[in-house]
Amino acid sequence: MKRIIGFLMIMLVLTGCAEDKPAKEAEAKNNTEKKEQVQTASYLDGYLENPQLPDDSELLQVDQVIEDSKGKSTLMKMRQVDETYQIGGIEMKIQDAKWIQLRPSYRMIDYFHGLTDNESEFNYVKVFVEITNTSDRTLQFSPVALVETNEEEKISWEDELYLESLNEPIESGESRKGNIGFIVDETKDLSELTILTSDIFDEADNKLNDAEEITVEF
Numbered sequence: 384m385k386r387i388i389g390f391l392m393i394m395l396v397l398t399g400c401a402e403d404k405p406a407k408e409a410e411a412k413n414n415t416e417k418k419e420q421v422q423t424a425s426y427l428d429g430y431l432e433n434p435q436l437p438d439d440s441e442l443l444q445v446d447q448v449i450e451d452s453k454g455k456s457t458l459m460k461m462r463q464v465d466e467t468y469q470i471g472g473i474e475m476k477i478q479d480a481k482w483i484q485l486r487p488s489y490r491m492i493d494y495f496h497g498l499t500d501n502e503s504e505f506n507y508v509k510v511f512v513e514i515t516n517t518s519d520r521t522l523q524f525s526p527v528a529l530v531e532t533n534e535e536e537k538i539s540w541e542d543e544l545y546l547e548s549l550n551e552p553i554e555s556g557e558s559r560k561g562n563i564g565f566i567v568d569e570t571k572d573l574s575e576l577t578i579l580t581s582d583i584f585d586e587a588d589n590k591l592n593d594a595e596e597i598t599v600e601f
Contacts, residue, residue, distance in 0.1 A: 472518025
């Protein structure tokens with residue numbers, strides 16, 4: 384009888400180990416994926432959180448929801464772009480693009496008044512960019528002058544949300560990074576975003592280079 388009981392106990396232990404193995408493997412896989420996600424966001428080092436819009440740095444999976452004092456954000460689509468474009472004396476790198484649904488907190492609603500009729504909940508698209516002046520002179524350049532969605536909704540730089548001074552004159556050798564975002568009221572299914580940069584001018588307003596058109600697919 385004791386042998387039978389002992390045998391059954393051994394079988395239970397072995398069964399438990401077998402059942403734990405897939406769970407441990409899944410957990411290890413999840414941990415690896417999380418580490419990889421953190422690495423993809425390393426370009427955010429040194430970036431100061433925007434005072435108007437929620438921090439989306441940990442918003443990395445479609446349908447993921449995060450909430451802070453500025454509102455509740457849901458990630459609808461994301462593209463890890465990681466592409467560099469040389470536009471005259473400006474090197475422009477687009478790191479990521481996200482389509483986000485935002486329900487701003489009560490204290491932030493006034494900020495969006497005038498930008499949309501649905502300031503209590505709306506969708507917006509944002510790109511994280513880094514620009515570097517590779518020329519030997521101060522340049523005037525804006526990473527985004529106009530955006531257009533695949534459903535032909537156009538939004539100009541005047542309705543930009545983040546206001547992180549990326550369009551101010553940039554000195555030789557200087558680099559800046561930050562977000563640029565636009566509310567998209569009419570687009571129902573964003574699959575493509577076309578970005579038109581500004582032209583490049585010198586300090587005397589002499590045009591040096593034409594604008595560049597960049598397409599980001601989600």
